[in-house]
Amino acid sequence: MKHLRFLNKYFYKYKWWIIPGIFFVVISNIFGVIPAQVIGHAFNLITENIQIYGLFSGFDDQAIIYDIFSYSLLYFGFLVLFLYLIRGLFLFFMRQTIILMSRHIEFDMKNEIYAHYQRLSLGFYRRNNTGDLMNRATEDVNRVRMYVGPAIMYAINTAVLFLLIISSMYSVNATLATFCLLPLPVLVVTIYFVNTLINKKSEQIQEQLSRLSSFVQERFSGIRVIKSYVREEHTSAIFAAESEGYKKNSMSLVKVQAFFYPTMLLMVGLSTILTVYVGGRQVIAGSISAGNIAEFIVYVNQLTFPVTMLGWVTTLIQRASASQKRINEFLELKPDIASGDINVSDLKGNISFKNVDFTYPDTGIQALKNISFEIEQGQFVAVIGRTGSGKSTLANMIMRMYDTDAGEISIDGHTLRKVNLHQYRDQIGFVPQEVFLFSDSIKNNIAFGLDRITGDEVERAAENAAVLNNILNFEHQFETTLGERGITLSGGQKQRVSIARALVKEPKILIFDDCLSAVDTRTEEEILNNLGRVMQGKTSILIAHRISTIKNADKIIVMDGGEIIEQGTHQSLLALEGAYHEMYQHQLLEEETN
Structure with a gap:
């Protein structure tokens, strides 16, 4: 859990979502436990009324006893239904607070990670591939959200339900309650050992997924090279091998979980058997009523879902911990380049x-x-x-x-x-050697460096970069949408749009990093003449x-x-x-x- 401590600041921020959520969890579980007591009373009523009904055999009053018995059953039936409806209402409120809180935390985390990525220096991006960066900001964050939402919600729900049910059990009969709960320590030990395996395998799965994402992103970016060298089958074979590694790790985790869940259900089933056997002996001895056995069986069945959820929640927490560890690795990095204070x-x-x-x-x-x-x-x-x-x-x-x-x-x-x-x-206006254009309109690509800009400024910058005529020949002119990395344009056109993006800022310092290599001599002279005029005194x-x-x-x-x-x-x-x-x-x- 040490890696998940990073999330404490979000829990504090959204405390007024968590506190009502916990309140709704407690109230919903109270209305979930009371029906078991009602069913116990109803069972006792059925037993007693059957005996009374038998005593009045042959008498006219037997019909009256039957009517009283029917109305009583109907009353208890509506009472149980009403209690479950109230519980359902508070369960709705519980999800509306805790689950919505998890979505807000997910939103905040993604923004924090993206903002931190942008603060990190260029060397960071030389050392890490894009697919891994994306995976940590999407898949890993989603797994953490499953912890701050469903995992916490079901964990609190399970804890509250356990406390209410166990206290109710011991208030009825301590001996029977002890026997019912005997399998639980075995379940706890099982969870302890299985958690270690789940955590280890979750980390392996996330690492393999990052490699897979990086491979796909890189191959799609270089699809022209792949097609030019007819390497489609080769890359497909590599992708299949990477996918096979991911599948093996995932299947290994599934096998652990497949052993985990039946073990939990076995423990719950064993509790039911002990309840019936020990409870039956208690009824014979006169310590409890038959209705108490029915009440205990309801309690045990109510514990089945929380215990099953306990395994699922454990998996969610372990996977979230593995994901948060990966997220923290980057969030804890400090930028190599720190800004100074001189204006x-x-x-x-x-x-x-x-x-x-x-x-x-x-x-x-x-x-x-x-x-x-x-x-x-x-x-x-x-x-x-x-x-x-x-x-x-x-x-x-x-x-x-x-x-x-x-x-x-x-x-x-x-x-x-x-x-x-x-x-x-x-x-500074900077035109890099490797031109990069965004999947956006030409106008927005040129105006990228400024918050507000007019169409005249964009057009003037395009003219100075000797690309205006090319743009005007397009059907949608400046509103033409470029493909990924500007694939719609030729190499020379991309370079000139990139130059226009630098010139539109009217920079004090202009740096051209070998960005005229893809233009002809005549266009180059035109750009340099315009540059001499635009950068006069700069x-x-x-x-x-x-x-x-x-x-x-x-x-x-x-x-x-x-x-x-x-x-x-x-x-x-x-x-x-x-x-x-x-x-x-x-x-x-x-x-x-x-």
């Missing part, structure tokens, strides 16, 4: 790197080594280098997706670690492979192996006749060959 509501765009080192913690690859450079407000700075030279890492460091291992990054003279992260990122950082893209930059940074090997203007770097000059000559040769 940067009016960002200038001066950036400074001083002896910056960075190594990816999950791979151990050193991406940046002793990086130092200065970017002044309004400068157009380009970063170029071979694949894997650290260009994208540099962009992520400016965005503070990661923190430096050594050295310091400054923004407008402030250490980046001490800057208010929300204010800072809100003034800082622009362009990561690219083609030198033709960056030759007009105020400063060009050449990277190789995570280090800056050259920096300067296009002409000054050519004059050095170093790595930049070699890349330039090589690209000229390629163009001439083409």
